[in-house]
Amino acid sequence: MKVVTSGSAYLDIDAYACCIAYAELLNLQGVDARAVSSAPLNASISKTVLGWQSSLDDYLPRAGDEFVLVDVSDYQHFDPAVVLEQVVEVIDHHPGFENYWAQKLGSAADILPIGAAATLIFQRWESAELLPLISKKSAVLLATAILDNTLNFTGQLTTQSDIRAYEVLAQRAKLEADWPERYFAECQATIESDLIGALAVDMKRLKADSNLPQVFAQMAVWDASALIRTHRSTIGHWLAAQGGDWLLNVISIRECRSYFLAEPLVSQQKLSQLLSIEWHAGMAVLERALLRKELLKLGLERISVMSKPPLVL
Ligand SMILES: [Mn+2]
Missing domain, CATH: 3.90.1640.10 (inorganic pyrophosphatase (n-terminal core))
Structure with missing residues (x-):
């Protein structure tokens, strides 16, 4: 068989x-x-x-x-x-x-x-x-x-x-x-009904030399801004409890954007070295959907060419 x-x-x-x-x-x-x-x-x-x-x-x-x-x-x-x-x-x-x-x-x-x-x-x-x-x-x-x-x-x-x-x-x-x-939208409803569970399932711990925040969570939903408005503080508290260097990438499929949430300054700086983004109160918006595996690739490229300026997307 x-x-x-x-x-x-x-x-x-x-x-x-x-x-x-x-x-x-x-x-x-x-x-x-x-x-x-x-x-x-x-x-x-x-x-x-x-x-x-x-x-x-x-x-x-x-x-x-x-x-x-x-x-x-x-x-x-x-x-x-x-x-x-x-x-x-x-x-x-x-x-x-x-x-x-x-x-x-x-x-x-x-x-x-x-x-x-x-x-x-x-x-x-x-x-x-x-x-x-x-x-x-x-x-x-x-x-x-x-x-x-x-x-x-x-x-x-x-x-x-x-x-x-x-x-x-x-x-x-x-x-x-x-x-x-x-x-x-249905997947988003499932995620929102157990937000911490969904964060935990999709969270990765990266090596210290990856050029990226060590705690890296990701979720793909229909409408990220609605989810962030409702659950911002829950997300922040839970991720802060996982370590002092964290990032959540919320991919918004409706808008075709990535919302990055990162409150620690060190985490924001790591992202800013890879992408030209602006942080406002712990959040930055990228005008395209970026997957974690693509960010990992950018991090690796950054290690090999440290002199390269931040990528403009
Ligand atoms: Mn597959």
């Missing part, structure tokens, strides 16, 4: 959709496959998404099971059910482990810089010429995963393939035109 699974920390909608839609494709092709995960679901799998009643399969490990990894390729972070020696295929869009898997699996490793891993699964359906048979559940899951992972097509990794895959899937699943707004 083929076990289609993903990462260990939490399952986002991209990983969830990939497991379910790829297991469905394999089964249609006559391969016994299951969508399996033991990780908790995060806020990107919203109430409406759960209402579609797509679900993961039960799994009892058997000798001889083979493993397919989707939306993950870091072998230190995949589901504990996985037996490394029995991984037969990897489909992912995270950088860092391409060479490892290319050497191990050759063409069975499909790791590309693309907006969503769901787009790669869509391409499998298309090239197998089975797209007319995809279930409505899998089509809506893949489409919504693409929306989420590309930040509604504003993320820097978004490609034409992501845009086309969404169009085809949205049409097939008869998704309404206002689905992106409704989906992201």
